Amino acid sequence: MESAARCFLEKLVEEFPAALEEGGVLPVSPLSRKVSIEELHGESLELGLRLLSARGSPACLSALLCQEAVSQLLQKDLSPFQIPQEAEGNQEEEQTEVLLQSEAVQLLFLNQLIGVAHAWHQNLPKLPPSPSCITHCSVHAIKNTRRKMEDKHVALAEFNHLFGIQDGADRAYYAVFDGHGGVEAAAYAATHLHVALGKLEILQSDTATALKSAFIRTDDMFRRKAKRERLRSGSTGVVVLIQGQELAVAWLGDSQAILVRKGQVVTLMDPHKPEREDEKQRIEDLGGCLTFMGCWRVNGTYAVSRAIGDFDQKPYVSGDADCSTTPLWGDEDYVLLACDGFFDTVKHSEVPQLVLDALQHAGDSEGGGDASLEQAEGAVGSRVAQHLVSHAKAAGSSDNITVMLVFLRPLEQLLVQQSTTGTV
Structure with a gap:
């Protein structure tokens, strides 16, 4: 597991040597144009797992990378990504739900993911064993x-x-x-x-x-x-x-x-x-x-x-x-x-x-x-x-x-x- 993880991280940091820049095309498309705070966790995990799986990441490493990147994302101040309420219409129920610009906030998530990959490439933490219950x-x-x-x-x-x-x-x-x-x-x-x-x-x-x-x-x-x-x-x-x-x-x-x-x-x-x-x-x-x-x-x-x-x-x-x-x-x-x-x-x-x-x-x-x-x-x-x-x-x-x-x-x-x- 450790050798496979190191090999994959080597390739990933070669592909993404630096953070993605604003205004560029994301390497994987978000599911939605607008995402609520509650939906952000699931949509970010899906995005990250899809990106890593397409590049042949070991499944256990993908889960650990995405979990760490999402945890970091959810601690960030996400208010800059909020969609102004008036832009969402005038219905009262819609006014109470905070929505985020999905592509912009997912750019932040992908950069968190790239950052974690770079850190682990330099100093790989001890990885837990893969699940043993499934063959x-x-x-x-x-x-x-x-x-x-x-x-x-x-x-x-x-x-x-x-x-x-x-x-x-x-x-x-x-x-x-x-x-x-x-x-x-x-x-x-x-x-x-x-x-x-x-x-x-x-x-x-x-x-x-x-x-x-x-x-x-x-x-x-x-x-x-x-x-x-x-x-x-x-x-x-x-x-x-x-x-x-x-x-x-x-x-x-x-x-x-x-x-x-x-x-x-x-x-x-x-x-x-x-x-x-x-x-x-x-x-x-x-x-x-x-x-x-x-x-x-x-x-x-x-x-x-x-x-x-x-x-x-x-x-x-x-x-x-x-x-x-x-x-x-x-x-x-x-x-x-x-x-x-x-x-x-x-x-x-x-x-x-x-x-x-x-x-x-x-x-x-x-x-x-x-x-x-x-x-x-x-x-x-x-x-x-x-x-x-x-x-x-x-x-x-x-x-x-x-x-x-x-x-x-x-x-x-x-x-x-x-x-x-x-x-x-």
Whole structure:
């Protein structure tokens, strides 16, 4: 880790030998033109991680660099970047929210990041060990036949490093967000939900409450952005947090996560669909109704009953997430997260065999045998999600499809288990 960090920092300071100058083009584009104080943390982290990842930074180093740069940024006087309130319009609610000029304040952040990189290049601090709970993550996403890609996903095995959490419990965060009516809600959740979660002290004692609170906080934040920018999009979402010997799943809507243990599917959640009896009752108790228009829709509009956004149909489309927790015994194979574009055409029970087929085919293409698989684990694993996405498309899915597999033990062990027991 230390040698890789030193090598990367050497290249980074060569590319950025001095601070970026005002008026120049930023090396990476900010997500927004205007950003609130509360949004600054998430948007800066996203910007920094994107810049570093594009240059091949080790993931652990990226998280540590961004965490330090954001911490320094948030201690700065940001008043010079405030947008005058009169320039934002005359609505009273908008008058109370301080907005910053995003490109200008992100120039400051990038210069903080460059400064940290230079300091660490000269005197690298002792780096914490990389998280040990995850062996590999395989992700693939396609637009499919839809006009736009409205899915977003997040993989943060370095969750603790990104937020400076040092309580001794390994944490890894994974999420899939399935947008509708535009990508804005999904992109917002992918940028801010893990930040809202990382700020909560209760995370260290009550994971379920923390996850539910993070969903609510993200929905509230997006409500303000949607109002000032006249956005109408929404997003379902599923989040997996692996924390020590526990796996927590929180979700809104019909994106799903399943666990596979010794080749057998373990159900983690029950997706929110309008026709689900308790969801139907909740909507009707609020004075809403369900209408069948090719599928069940809330008040004849959205085909989801819970989501971030969709504010024209709140509270019928609820922003309250559900959460479940499952102990990890050490014999788990992987957890799979995917949007409804996958699960609409693939049954839970089909997943273990599909993953096994993908591993075997990928291993054969790498030369065959456990040794070659171990040597090429990254290349092999990356193809597994691609195989599952292709299967869902061939089975008839026309929607955006995102599949993420988080392997909980080395890939070659899964094939060894198959050869000895006949299961994945």
